[in-house]
Amino acid sequence: MAMLRKDTHFEIHHLNEPKLLKVITLDEFIEQGLAVCAGSAEFGDLLLWLPNEERLRSPHLLSLPVGGFLIPEPLIGDFDSMRPHLHSPKDADVVQPGDVIAITPGNAMVRVLYRRGSDSNLLFMTDRCNSLCLMCSQPPKDIDDRWHIEENLRLIDLMDSDEENLGISGGEPTLYRDGLLEILAKCKAVLPQKSIHVLSNGRLFQDPSWIAALSAISHPQLSWGIPLYADNAEDHDHVVQAPGAFSETLQGLYNLARANQIIEIRVVLNRLTTPRLPELAHYVFRNLPFVRHVALMGIESTGLARKNYEELWIDPLDYQESLSQAVYFLFNRGVPVSIYNLPLCLIPAHLSRFARQSISDWKNLFIDTCQQCAAVKHCSGFFKSHTDRWQSRGVQLLSTEAFSAYARSAQ
Amino acid sequence: MWDFAVTLIATDAKHYRLLPFRFMRMNTGHDRDILLTSDTGEYMHVNDAQLRALSYFDVQASTHFYKDLLARHFIYEPGRHDPFPEMAAQYRSRKDFLFQGPALHLFVVTLRCNHTCQYCQVSRAPLGGSGHDLSEADAQAAVDRLFESNAPALTVEFQGGEPLLAFERVRQIVEWVVDRNVVEQRDIQFVITTTLHHLTEEILDFAEQNRIQFSTSLDGPAPLHNANRPTPSRDSYERTVKGIQWVRERLGHDAVSALTTLTSRSLEQPEAIIDEYVNQSFSSISLRPLSPYGFATKSAHRLDYPIERYLAFYKKALAYLLHINQQGVYLSESYTSLLLKNILTPFSSGYVDLRSPAGAGTAALVYNYDGYVYPSDEARMLLEMGEDGLRLGTVQQPLSELLGSTVMNALLASGVAEALPGCSDCALVPYCGADPVEHYARQADPIGHRVFSSFCKKNMGLLKHIFGLLCDGDDNVQRVLLSWLNRRSYNDVRFPGYRG
Structure with a gap:
């Protein structure tokens, strides 16, 4: 790749x-x-x-x-x-x-x-956002960019009708509420074979009028990726730099559930979120039992993340235990769980079955060390923004023998 | 960056408030000996100092313990995050069974049986007896009642006596239900509870067509089973095992499951009983104590045993089960699996005996051979003992009338565990249930006194033991218990993960 x-x-x-x-x-x-x-x-x-x-x-x-x-x-x-x-x-x-x-x-x-046959296609909605996450890879801009709505509506017409995954992202796509709803309705009408995944912080869904709006669209293959960074308001609100965000997102999640939406919880792994990762898994399972998937995601070292390096950086080797506790807690209780954006050499073999090749094709990078690695065809690799400063001390090429231990472990 | 400290209410010395919780000393001998539980089933093991700090508003903000208490809804911070939406969601998950009407419908098609078991739970009539079969008119009315329940998934279970002695009635009822379901479109499961002694090719053909499951009784190895279940030919075990094999050959391995009745004799041989289930390659075993019903009470002096003896047996049996599961045998204990679901998940198992409000009548209905309707199997056994106080009405009355009956009112009035004396302040109540029928049977009072309640002793004993294993058991013990939770293989649960 x-x-x-x-x-x-x-x-x-x-x-x-x-x-x-x-x-x-x-x-x-x-x-x-x-x-x-x-x-x-x-x-x-x-x-x-x-x-x-x-x-x-x-x-x-x-x-x-x-x-x-x-x-x-x-x-x-x-x-x-x-x-x-x-x-x-x-x-x-x-x-x-x-x-x-x-x-x-x-x-x-x-x-x-739009790239034919790719599962990384995206309807980009806006550069605006109501949060300011410490590790945001695309820092928000305070501009009126409603023109994205028209462009996306046009783009939908011109796509192939084939079965593919299509993302909707920003910024915060729900800020353009009517535009987003129009786009979702059009996706259902014009692209019924495409499954749609929207990334949103979920805060605006605290307004219950979304329930009727989303129920009316009733898209059969629509899912929402909503980030949750802690099991308590103080820690979550700090990561997203917005007081009250935790409460709003929680109410938003319940409203999405009331509208029968498919929900994924996303957690970006960093120095702030990993210490209570097992407790966060527990919180999600106990309070949000309707969640269909939990994605635990390595950090993308671009945008605001670079500015907040000191506060965010932790070597993935140093949160392996926390990650393992959280992953098996969810897996053992029947909650589908995945690890995104972490190269196989940075996770223990027994977690490799949960690792996905998650990085979009247009920003996926394999560094020099990867070239001779036996796992390269099965590995997430790195983001194109990867730098030495964000590189774990554990990055190494896996021998054929080492990789076969991963493969055995995945069975 | 936001500074949250300024938003704290500076005039209030207490930076948090308590949410409803209960606690209990577990007598484990180690430091974190106190179990804290919330109304909705969140729990934490804490030490004495932590409990004291919690109740004196002395827990320091931003500590790990403080965040645990917040995240599990033991405390909240006024003016900051409002945890009620989460708590409401937890209530909704745990009491989810309340959204649907009775799902388990037991049809007692006959009281006739070829066995003369001393402990028989339901009393019985001799083989050639007359006047002990469900009439066609009553059977038809019972099918009407079945579909009056709004439950999307219905279980139709045939009981006896020995229901295969009245197979023609079973066939008729299945056919009526299948016909009606063309329009009703429910998810229906048929089960026949039987010794399997009277199986025929014809019955198996019919079972195959209608995907009927069989539930049988297997009390252990031949000497124990035959001693528990006397027949004139003294070959109950041999005929049941032959039946199990026959069902499996025709309908597949999982078409038959088995239940164990534990007599006083059984309590001496947990390993032998379990080995029998392993030999017959069952994947679950049900180690339930004898009920105080049917003939069991009359012959109590010989057959009954104190619940303490049962608990000692259970612990031995469970230890042995945990051991063999680690050797690669998958055999779960079904009541343990139900309790694990109550403890380890936000949901309730929904099991009839572990519900609050009580499951009798709300989860299950029994259509007796005589045309009367009872709220549970146990309630109709009281009738055979000479008590007729617990019938809801006749099968000819509509379901709304049966569920609105005086008896149902009385059962529900004493069927909310959270409001019962002795239960309302018990830390284990979120995982337990209310059983007014058993208390009525044992104490002649549907509320009953907990001190004399074997239901309470049993569930407290089991729950404490399981909490102990979940807290102190090694990784491999955790893995077995978690494998039972979702019916996964032991090898698939490679690590226990966070213990919560």
Whole structure:
């Protein structure tokens, strides 16, 4: 698994306005036409994937009424059209047929908003947030960025209809309540095969009017990832830097349960959250028995986390026991539990069955040590933001023998 | 960064308030000898100094102990986090069984039986006896009552006597229920409680078609079983074991389960009884003491035993079970598993005898052969002893009338453990239940006095013992108990994890 960026540069011509375009091959265009998009689309929304060879062989293709053309290589010969066209990608792997891209005039940057077949696609809702978590990987911005709602509604139309996981995230997506509800309803109508996972701090759900709103949508494959950082208000509120947040999130969780929503609890592992991790597992099981999954997640060393290094950093080797106590407490009581973002070399073999390859493909990194490691194909690896300062003293390559102990332990 | 210290109410010397809790000395001999429990079943083991500090408002904020007390709702901080939503959720989980009507429906299709067991719980009629079978009209009315319950999952259990002696009635009832269920769409489980002596190919064919489970009695190895369960041919054990094998061949290994009745004789041989269950490859064993019903009370001088003897037996048996489970045999003790669920999870097992409000009538109904309806199996046994005070009415009356009867009112008025004298201040009450029928049977008073209550002695004894194992047992003991909790293999529970 190699990290695949979500943007690259092209040479872009004849683009007069910002566009969201669905990349489509000629074969797909002939066989499926607009049906390649899950929702409503026009020919002008399509960007025809047109290698030089095809264009030179059949120049009349340029008269197709599509929104533009993408030459996935350096341009050969003249391009005889006034319609938008892109060529000479800096990284030819980034944009592929089926993807949906965003381009703006005067900017060579091409952003991939939807990648065909990936389970890491995301509807990004906003940079705003009502919390200010000490380890936030994407520090919030106090701006009006409602335009994300329109872009996401458009993006949903242009996606493939296939079965994939789709995330919704921010910032705090519930801040744009009506926009979020509209997007969830549209996901249900246009992308019924995609399971939707929304990341939210859950605080605004303390308003019980969400219960009727979410029940009305009744999305069959919608789940919520809600963070809980402690079994008590003082510790949780400190981590999220918002007094009262613990009480609000708890009431929010009960309201989500009343709306029959599928709920996952997420805990970021750091110096503040690990000392009472077993007690937190106990608290979740006793008070939130409707929770379907608990994710215990290694920290992403970017954003505010870097600023708060002293307060947050703990070597994962130093919380192994706490992690193990929490994981087996939940597992033995039938609560599905996973460990995210921790490389296999940093967890004991007996916990490897709970470890997932959780890091999104576009920011997943394997460092030099990993290259000869027997476990590399099964390991979460690191975030692309990984630095030496955030590296455990336990990072090492596992020999084939060592890894087979992990594999045996996972059975 | 926020400074929370300024939000504390500076004028109040007490920075926390107590929430309702109970406590009990466990006499374990070690430091943390006091069990603290909340109304909803959270618990902590603490030492004397901690209990004193807690009650004198002397626990220092921000300490580990303080956070434990907060997180488990033993205390709260006025003006800060309000724990009532969590406590409400815990109440709701623990009393979840109240949301549905009776789920267990026992059909006593006949009182006839080929056994002459001295302790028989239900009395019996001779094989050729007449006037001891459930009539067709009453059976039909009972099926109506069954579907009047709003429970989404219903268990239809056939009892006797020996129900296979009235198999035609069993067949009829199953067919009526299956027909009705085309429209009703409930999740229905049929169980026949039987010695398996009267099995036929025809019965097994019918059981296969309707996925009927069998529940039998196996009291231990042949000498013990046959001594407990006399038949003219003295081969009760052999015929039951043959029946077990036959059911398994035809319907699969798990189509039959077994219960043990413990006579005075049984209490001397826990290992032999357990070994018998291992040999017959059962995955659970039920080590229940003799009930004070049926013939058992009349012959009490020979058969009954003090509950202390049962508790000593239970401890030996459990130790042996824990040992063999660690050797790779999966055999759980079913009552222990129920208590473990009550202790280790926010839920109640929902088991009829461990409910508060009491399960008699609210969880289970018995349709007796004579057309009368009883709130529990035990209540109808009182009838056979000459007590008719505990019947709810006749099977021809609608369920709402039966559940609104004077008897139900009396049972429920003495059926809320949290409000009973002797129970209301017991630290174990969140994990226990109320059994007004047993207290009525033993003490002629549905409330009863705890000091003379064998129900209380039994459950206190078992709960204390299990709390002791959960607190002091080594990792492997924990693993066995946790494997019983979710019916997982011992090897799958590799580590016990946080003990809570």
